[in-house]
Amino acid sequence: MQSTTRVALDAMGGDNAPAEVVKGAVDAVNKRNDIKIFLVGQKIPVERELSLYTYPKEQIEIVDAPEVIEMAEPPVVAIRRKKQSSIVVGMNMVKNKEADAFVSAGSSGAVLVGGQVIVGRIKGIQRPPLAPLIPTERGVSLLIDCGANVDARAEHLVQFAKMGSIYMEHVVGVKNPKVALVNIGAEEEKGNALVKETMPLLRECTDINFVGSIEARDIPKGDADVIVCEAFTGNVILKLYEGLSSTLIGVIKKGLMSTLKSKIGAALALPALKNTLKSFDATEYGGAPLLGLNGLVVKTHGSSKAKEITNSVFQCVTFKEKEINDKIKEYIINNKPAD
Numbered sequence: 001m002q003s004t005t006r007v008a009l010d011a012m013g014g015d016n017a018p019a020e021v022v023k024g025a026v027d028a029v030n031k032r033n034d035i036k037i038f039l040v041g042q043k044i045p046v047e048r049e050l051s052l053y054t055y056p057k058e059q060i061e062i063v064d065a066p067e068v069i070e071m072a073e074p075p076v077v078a079i080r081r082k083k084q085s086s087i088v089v090g091m092n093m094v095k096n097k098e099a100d101a102f103v104s105a106g107s108s109g110a111v112l113v114g115g116q117v118i119v120g121r122i123k124g125i126q127r128p129p130l131a132p133l134i135p136t137e138r139g140v141s142l143l144i145d146c147g148a149n150v151d152a153r154a155e156h157l158v159q160f161a162k163m164g165s166i167y168m169e170h171v172v173g174v175k176n177p178k179v180a181l182v183n184i185g186a187e188e189e190k191g192n193a194l195v196k197e198t199m200p201l202l203r204e205c206t207d208i209n210f211v212g213s214i215e216a217r218d219i220p221k222g223d224a225d226v227i228v229c230e231a232f233t234g235n236v237i238l239k240l241y242e243g244l245s246s247t248l249i250g251v252i253k254k255g256l257m258s259t260l261k262s263k264i265g266a267a268l269a270l271p272a273l274k275n276t277l278k279s280f281d282a283t284e285y286g287g288a289p290l291l292g293l294n295g296l297v298v299k300t301h302g303s304s305k306a307k308e309i310t311n312s313v314f315q316c317v318t319f320k321e322k323e324i325n326d327k328i329k330e331y332i333i334n335n336k337p338a339d
Contacts, residue, residue, distance in 0.1 A: 004036050005317045008090040008099035009309070011041030012068045013106025016304050018042075021105065022049035023081030024309025029059040035214040035313060038063045038099060060237070065089040066082035071302065079117060087111060091118040094295035101296035101316035103287060114149050115290045115297040122325065125292035126330035127156045130231070130299060132163060134241055134290035138222030142177075146234035147299075154197040157181070157228055158205065163206045163271060163291045164226035170322040172225075174299040180214035184235055186307050187213075194230065202228075207331075209233055286315035290327060296320070 009025055011018045018041055025037045040088050045062040050060065067085040068080040079088060087106055089335065092112040093099040102119075102189050112130075121128055129145030144164040149156060161179050163281055168177040181198060183191045193211070202210045214224050229237070252332060256262050286308065287300030296319050300312050319325075 003321075004034055005101070005320050006036045006099045006318050007040065007313050008038045008040050008063070008102045009313070010086045010090055010102070010104035010106050011039040011046045011062075012065070013104040013298070014088040014122070015105075016303070016305060017105065018046050018049050020304065020306045021309055022046060023306035024217070024304075025060060026050070026053040026055045027306055027310045028313040029055050032314070033059070035059060035317060036061070037091065037313065038090075039085045039161070039295050040228070042068070042086075043129065058105065061276050063089060063093070064177060065298060069107050069110045071107050073107065073110070075107060075113040078107070078110050079113050085110075085277055087114050089128055091297070094119050094297065099295075100293060100320050101222060101298060103298045103309070103312045103316065105287075105300045105302055105309070105311045108299060108302075111297065111299045112290065115293050119293045119295045119297055122294055122332060123149055125163075125328070126159060127152060128286040128290045128292035129156075129160045129163070130234075131160075131167060131291050132238065134219070134227075134238065135285070136220055136222030138301070139224055140172060141219065141222060141255065142172070143219075143227045143229075143234055143238060145229065145231040146238045147231050148290065150231045152194070152230040154194060154201055156320040157194070157198045158201050161205070161210070161226060161228045162209055162335075163328055165291070165329060166227065166327050167291065168225050170327060171318050174225050176209045177225035178211045178223075179226040179228060180211050181207050182219075182227060182229035182237070183213035183215065186211065186280050198228075199299070202304070214304075220268065250288060285315075286311040289315070289319065291324075296325070296326070336337055 011021050038061050038065045046062050057222045067082040069082055069085045069087050077212040081241045087110050090102040095101045095118055127149045130148045131142050131144040132146055134143050144160045165177050183195050287298040290297040298312050300308050311337040
């Protein structure tokens with residue numbers, strides 16, 4: 001019997017809400033019948049957007065949440081005061097098992113705080129990291145952490161490495177994924193205090209395939225499957241990655257349209273070029289799951305369009321089917337210190 005994945009979707013989160021969020025939800029249910037989406041947000045504008053589309057009515061339901069947490073609001077204060085906001089209502093649905101996952105393009109701070117305070121951490125997880133998939137020459141790699149823990153400690157990075165390895169193996173299907181620690185060189189003596197402290201701890205881990213340091217220039221080559229770092233470094237890598245990708249795509253398109261000869265060449269090369277550029281489009285891979293919580297929370301870009309919302313919903317289905325939370329809990333039990 002086919003299982004249905006229930007996704008609470010923040011209809012008010014992000015620069016393009018609710019229009020692109022609603023469109024993404026409709027696209028998702030029109031492509032798959034094993035999804036139930038709860039559009040959490042202000043009822044009237046969400047209904048207005050939803051009325052523009054044809055879709056299986058039983059697969060989308062509006063959950064009224066009259067308040068909105070704005071990007072600039074202090075996250076802790078907003079989560080505490082705005083109990084009827086789309087983020088708080090959606091998170092509570094996951095906490096109360098009314099939804100299997102919550103997806104939001106809204107305030108990153110509010111999503112991170114809400115994930116820990118409302119959904120809660122798996123017992124034994126010290127810091128939940130954000131872990132987006134990033135495109136590489138060989139497919140994708142998991143960048144962990146990219147925004148949740150700026151001041152992480154060595155033991156946190158060890159947990160990130162293990163959770164990232166579980167995710168890559170069971171969600172992406174990479175057997176025995178290569179795990180690397182972001183550093184400024186391959187030599188053991190290089191790196192800051194955090195890297196130097198973390199390196200020997202990762203080398204001692206027998207349950208992950210740790211391959212040592214990775215420099216930023218080697219990340220796009222796909223030299224490792226799981227890229228481990230604290231959130232400051234990870235966020236810089238992610239934002240540079242995104243900015244460089246969009247800039248290169250723009251420059252390539254401009255060059256191809258610059259002369260008559262290049263336009264003729266572009267017409268011949270277009271099908272192959274589209275496939276290549278598509279593989280480096282971050283929106284193809286959905287959002288960043290906040291790993292280590294008692295339920296799934298996925299943060300998508302604030303500028304997300306419908307395609308990224310749809311792919312984030314599909315991501316939730318895979319996460320549930322592969323029982324990632326159960327596998328993380330199993331890891332915690334197996335690595336619990338002896339009394």
